[in-house]
Amino acid sequence: MIVLGACERNSTPGGILSEDQMVKVLIDIQLTEGIVSALPIPYDSSQVLYSVLEKEVFSKHGVEDSVFTKSMLFYLEDAKKMDRIYGRVIDSLTVLETTPGKKEELF
Template sequence: MPEGLLSKEQMVKVLIEVHLNEAKLNQLRVPRDSTAKVYEIMERELLKHQGIEDSVYRKSFQYYLDRPMLMEEVYTVVVDSLSLRERLLNTK
């Protein structure tokens, strides 16, 4: 892994939160352009909360996109984690 990029574990953590934010936005009944603006704010806050610079996230995301096998590994964990959360919520 090149220096200055997010590890697989960090990328998984960020992407889980990104997808949870997207799910929250999908529940809103607002125009698409408004959703995009809100998403930008949510993403900025997410990265700030996790102590990740926007540029590092973008470079890391591109790094994984350019390496489909690595991205698949990351998304396998993301999907499994989100599925587990959903099952746990449905059992309550």
Template sequence: MKYTYLAFAFIFAIASCQEKDVPENILSEDQMVNILVDIHLTEGFVQSLSIPYDSSKVLYPILEKQIFEKYGIPDSVYIESLEYYLRDVSKMEYLYERTIDSLTVREKNFQE
């Protein structure tokens, strides 16, 4: 009986770790990380400018739109993808770990 429970627990653990089917209109993890990196770089750039807060509120959406154009997606696809990944905390944490790693590598390369 004890082994039956262990077997069910093992099967459940394996099943829960399997990749769930991602809907067709959702960005891949790699695309999402790349866009998140660009968004964070853009946010940092806008914050570093010596311009009034009101001006930065106008500038950032323009630059954000350029990011979506760069990747050939509408903002609605990004928002829908973000909402999709936010439903799975561990997945979103993983995506942000990758995003932070990418930003760290860029910063290190910039400093060298």
């Protein structure tokens, strides 16, 4: 039973996105933020646009915004996990930025 309990503590609780899912969603969120921030539109308009695009990101990944928020709060409680997740996000964004044709595949 001790082994079982140890395994349960390391697993992701129900209603929380896995690390792999978080990485995928965060990649698209970072790309969306970059696109919106680069547009020559007023700040308030960019916030409205971002909200719409963020919903599309969640829809693309089959994730509700409340589940994403709950997952972010969960991972923020563990700095090592969050560092690992964002490390993967940064690595993926770097590959997208440096690989010709990769950006176009996303949209």
